[in-house]
Amino acid sequence: xxxxxxxxxxxxxxxxxxxxxxxxxxxxxxxxxxxxxxxxxxxxxxxxxxxxxxxxxxxxxxxxxxxxxxxxxxxxxxxxxxxxxxxxxxxxxxxxxxxxxxxxxxxxxxxxxxxxxxxxxxxxxxxxxxxxxxxxxxxxxxxxxxxxxxxxxxxxxxxxxxxxxxxxxxxxxxxxxxxxxxxxxxxxxxxxxxxxxxxxxxxxxxxxxxxxxxxxxxxxxxxxxxxxxxxxxxxxxxxxxxxxxxxxxxxxxxxxxxx
Amino acid sequence: xxxxxxxxxxxxxxxxxxxxxxxxxxxxxxxxxxxxxxxxxxxxxxxxxxxxxxxxxxxxxxxxxxxxxxxxxxxxxxxxxxxxxxxxxxxxxxxxxxxxxxxxxxxxxxxxxxxxxxxxxxxxxxxxxxxxxxxxxxxxxxxxxxxxxxxxxxxxxxxxxxxxxxxxxxxxxxxxxxxxxxxxxxxxxxxxxxxxxxxxxxxxxxxxxxxxxxxxxxxxxxxxxxxxxxxxxxxxxxxxxxxxxxxxxxxxxxxxxxxxxxxxxxxxxxxxxxxxxxxxxxxxxxxxxxxxxxxxxxxxxxxxxxxxxxxxxxxxxxxxxxxxxxxxxxxxxxxxxxxxxxxxxxxxxxxxxxxxxxxxxxxxxxxxxxxxxxxxxxxxxxxxxxxxxxxxxxxxxxxxxxxxxxxxxxxxxxxxxxxxxxxxxxxxxxxxxxxxxxxxxxxxxxxxxxxxxxxxxxxxxxxxxxxxxxxxxxxxxxxxxxxxxxxxxxxxxxxxxxxxxxxxxxxxxxxxxxxxxxxxxxxxxxxxxxxxxxxxxxxxxxxxxxxxxxxxxxxxxxxxxxxxxxxxxxxxxxxxxxxxxxxxxxxxxxxxxxxxxxxxxxxxxxxxxxxxxxxxxxxxxxxxxxxxxxxxxxxxxxxxxxxxxxxxxx
Numbered sequence: 001x002x003x004x005x006x007x008x009x010x011x012x013x014x015x016x017x018x019x020x021x022x023x024x025x026x027x028x029x030x031x032x033x034x035x036x037x038x039x040x041x042x043x044x045x046x047x048x049x050x051x052x053x054x055x056x057x058x059x060x061x062x063x064x065x066x067x068x069x070x071x072x073x074x075x076x077x078x079x080x081x082x083x084x085x086x087x088x089x090x091x092x093x094x095x096x097x098x099x100x101x102x103x104x105x106x107x108x109x110x111x112x113x114x115x116x117x118x119x120x121x122x123x124x125x126x127x128x129x130x131x132x133x134x135x136x137x138x139x140x141x142x143x144x145x146x147x148x149x150x151x152x153x154x155x156x157x158x159x160x161x162x163x164x165x166x167x168x169x170x171x172x173x174x175x176x177x178x179x180x181x182x183x184x185x186x187x188x189x190x191x192x193x194x195x196x197x198x199x200x201x202x203x204x205x206x207x208x209x210x211x212x213x214x215x216x217x218x219x220x221x222x223x224x225x226x227x228x229x230x231x232x233x234x235x236x237x238x239x240x241x242x243x244x245x246x247x248x249x250x251x252x253x254x255x256x257x258x259x
Numbered sequence: 260x261x262x263x264x265x266x267x268x269x270x271x272x273x274x275x276x277x278x279x280x281x282x283x284x285x286x287x288x289x290x291x292x293x294x295x296x297x298x299x300x301x302x303x304x305x306x307x308x309x310x311x312x313x314x315x316x317x318x319x320x321x322x323x324x325x326x327x328x329x330x331x332x333x334x335x336x337x338x339x340x341x342x343x344x345x346x347x348x349x350x351x352x353x354x355x356x357x358x359x360x361x362x363x364x365x366x367x368x369x370x371x372x373x374x375x376x377x378x379x380x381x382x383x384x385x386x387x388x389x390x391x392x393x394x395x396x397x398x399x400x401x402x403x404x405x406x407x408x409x410x411x412x413x414x415x416x417x418x419x420x421x422x423x424x425x426x427x428x429x430x431x432x433x434x435x436x437x438x439x440x441x442x443x444x445x446x447x448x449x450x451x452x453x454x455x456x457x458x459x460x461x462x463x464x465x466x467x468x469x470x471x472x473x474x475x476x477x478x479x480x481x482x483x484x485x486x487x488x489x490x491x492x493x494x495x496x497x498x499x500x501x502x503x504x505x506x507x508x509x510x511x512x513x514x515x516x517x518x519x520x521x522x523x524x525x526x527x528x529x530x531x532x533x534x535x536x537x538x539x540x541x542x543x544x545x546x547x548x549x550x551x552x553x554x555x556x557x558x559x560x561x562x563x564x565x566x567x568x569x570x571x572x573x574x575x576x577x578x579x580x581x582x583x584x585x586x587x588x589x590x591x592x593x594x595x596x597x598x599x600x601x602x603x604x605x606x607x608x609x610x611x612x613x614x615x616x617x618x619x620x621x622x623x624x625x626x627x628x629x630x631x632x633x634x635x636x637x638x639x640x641x642x643x644x645x646x647x648x649x650x651x652x653x654x655x656x657x658x659x660x661x662x663x664x665x666x667x668x669x670x671x672x673x674x675x676x677x678x679x680x681x682x683x684x685x686x687x688x689x690x691x692x693x694x695x696x697x698x699x700x701x702x703x704x705x706x707x708x709x710x711x712x713x714x715x716x717x718x719x720x721x722x723x724x725x726x727x728x729x730x731x732x733x734x735x736x737x738x739x740x741x742x743x744x745x746x747x748x749x750x751x752x753x754x755x756x757x758x759x760x761x762x763x764x765x766x767x768x769x770x771x772x773x774x775x776x777x778x779x780x781x782x783x784x785x786x787x788x789x790x791x792x793x794x795x796x797x798x799x800x801x802x803x804x805x806x807x808x809x810x811x812x813x814x815x816x817x818x819x820x821x822x823x824x825x826x827x828x829x830x831x832x833x834x835x836x837x838x839x840x841x842x843x844x845x846x847x848x849x850x851x852x853x854x855x856x857x858x859x860x861x862x863x864x865x866x867x868x869x870x871x872x873x874x875x876x877x878x879x880x881x882x883x884x885x886x887x888x889x890x891x892x893x894x895x896x897x898x899x900x901x902x903x904x905x906x907x908x909x
Binding site for chain 1 (some may be wrong): 265742754757762768776779
């Protein structure tokens with residue numbers, strides 16, 4: 001009996017001790033986000049950009065945050081550290097989450113102006129303009145907007161079928177027009193994102209004819225250039241440039257915007 | 260045997276002499292050369308004392324005393340060449356002679372001691388012209404003033420100094436601030452006056468005093484000139500040098516920076532001159548020929564072992580007392596200008612038409628700070644519009660003074676014809692030299708204005724900057740600053756969920772709309788085909804009636820029993836009317852029989868229907884004559900009728 005009691009007591013103590021250790025582990029692991037955020041910002045303000053980058057990256061990986069402010073600050077820290085490609089990548093990630101943020105757009109434009117290479121788009125001017133306008137809206141927002149207009153259209157249709165009201169007819173036409181516009185917008189978003197978007201993050205990227213270093217070099221690109229990833233084999237990606245050129249680059253040369 | 264030995268000995272001697280020519284002793288030769296044999300006063304003459312045949316064992320040549328020249332040692336260079344096995348060595352000592360008087364001079368032989376021997380150069384003649392191109396016809400042995408020797412250093416080393424005559428008025432011993440005298444290098448900042456009026460120019464001068472090679476770098480701290488408007492003098496390419504004695508030590512000195520300060524308010528100011536960084540070259544002391552060799556300018560930058568040490572040079576603060584301008588005698592048109600100016604005005608034309616512009620140019624030029632000068636007031640004249648359309652200024656130093664020119668262009672638009680007189684314009688300034696206010700006038704200006712047709716047009720200014728306004732200048736570009744806060748967004752976070760919710764709602768509505776659409780189509784169809792509708796709905800309607808009848812069969816009271824038969828009659832009649840697509844009102848048995856014949860209804864059923872109506876008619880008038888079995892049979896008849904007619908009539 002006594003032995004049993006002693007064993008139970010021992011188990012009880014062990015459980016509480018373990019719990020205490022675990023609790024301390026939890027306390028250490030889940031340092032408040034706000035404190036880490038503030039610390040990273042202070043490092044940036046003190047112009048210690050390398051450490052600021054580290055701080056922001058830790059927040060991103062630990063908390064799995066997709067906050068536009070986080071990517072924006074990370075972009076700034078990379079830019080100040082001289083890593084143009086990573087800066088542009090993070091600005092794009094920030095815009096993916098909040099496409100209408102003016103400061104991010106301005107910083108992205110400023111960073112893109114530093115790219116020594118210019119790739120002209122081969123798309124028709126009107127399509128380029130349409131795609132540019134569509135980038136002020138997230139894909140999810142476009143889909144939601146389309147669904148909302150669709151629902152509104154259906155409600156008006158239900159009213160038309162059940163009640164005879166004069167205003168329903170013009171209202172329905174207006175909503176139908178809006179629905180079509182939002183469908184076009186959604187279509188543009190899906191078209192624009194049909195391939196994965198990526199940014200070249202290596203200072204100089206060698207584009208080859210095939211997915212191997214033994215393949216001939218086709219051309220070379222600078223960091224920060226936006227590409228579409230059409231295919232992948234092993235550690236290689238086939239990219240498409242805005243001017244229609246295509247080639248293969250190594251996995252480590254680019255970063256995906258949606259990752 | 261002996262002869263053979265002798266022959267070998269002689270041959271060996273010759274061979275030794277021939278095979279090892281490097282070991283043969285070179286002849287030592289000493290000469291002097293000049294890059295020019297005639298020059299004018301202050302024009303540099305480079306003199307080289309060249310020693311050929313050796314590079315070691317020698318000291319610097321002794322330059323004899325030569326009046327009329329300042330001489331500076333620039334350095335030593337050595338070289339050894341071997342050509343076709345022949346070795347040649349040469350050492351050069353370079354000097355700069357700066358003549359200070361005109362005349363014909365004979366440079367006496369220059370002595371060089373090499374090891375234990377003294378070598379001399381040949382005498383030379385140099386002709387020096389005066390500033391007017393004439394030479395003084397005298398040949399007198401000159402003396403050369405010994406000066407600081409320094410090696411030929413880097414590009415920042417100031418060029419050979421030239422004697423300067425510093426006007427006494429610019430030098431006020433009382434202004435020399437206490438410096439770290441005795442050091443190899445120090446700086447002094449001084450002003451040409453310690454008292455000035457508001458707006459009067461004060462010249463701040465920076466001089467460097469040095470006894471060693473040095474390089475001036477940048478200003479670590481700029482002078483604090485709060486309360487002063489400043490204008491920098493352009494740097495001189497070849498600043499004048501002077502040799503002065505400070506506490507028994509000889510220094511070379513030159514001015515390296517000058518600022519013109521214009522005080523903007525009265526008071527006592529402590530001017531902090533700032534500090535400048537200098538790099539001084541320290542030569543290690545040589546003991547013998549080897550050290551001389553390595554200290555040679557051949558190795559550049561002051562020698563192989565020369566050490567560069569940074570120094571911060573400061574000067575003491577300077578006290579400046581700024582007096583307010585006197586109130587006595589201040590004219591009404593005075594607006595703060597201090598200096599000595601000339602004021603003029605010109606019209607671009609003397610005649611014009613109504614509402615056509617005339618330009619009036621007002622120019623103020625002279626010594627003083629023209630940047631802050633305001634346009635003289637032009638009085639308001641009835642019927643005349645006046646606009647300032649252009650302002651420009653130019654500033655340039657003249658000696659130690661700043662002079663400038665400021666131009667105002669004013670557009671005058673008269674609206675009335677006749678003789679327009681613009682009264683004389685006044686410009687007042689305070690002349691600090693004599694301590695009085697002066698007023699200059701320009702005009703009056705007369706313009707003949709003829710009748711005009713043009714409508715009044717306000718002149719367009721040439722640019723915002725010409726009216727004293729500047730457009731925004733972007734000085735730098737950079738990325739925008741980081742965000743201070745994270746921005747959680749519920750909609751963005753739950754976007755997928757909202758998508759799904761909306762999709763489900765949309766799906767449900769689609770179904771609803773589909774259903775409603777179908778129903779409406781049906782209604783429209785039935786509206787066009789009423790008979791069909793009646794036929795199709797007849798059974799349902801009849802069965803509803805049957806249900807009620809069955810409930811009514813349990814009725815015991817007479818009234819309810821009567822209702823049962825009336826209801827049964829109604830159900831049957833409506834059903835038959837719907838199936839035959841005729842009106843239920845006034846449907847007779849004869850019509851029913853005819854329709855049943857038409858649709859081929861069996862005779863048995865026809866009889867039953869006939870009996871049905873007989874019973875229900877009887878019940879209306881004599882309920883007691885209807886038995887319970889007959890009542891139950893009515894329901895069965897209705898059911899049978901429905902069953903048969905649904906089969907026969909679709």
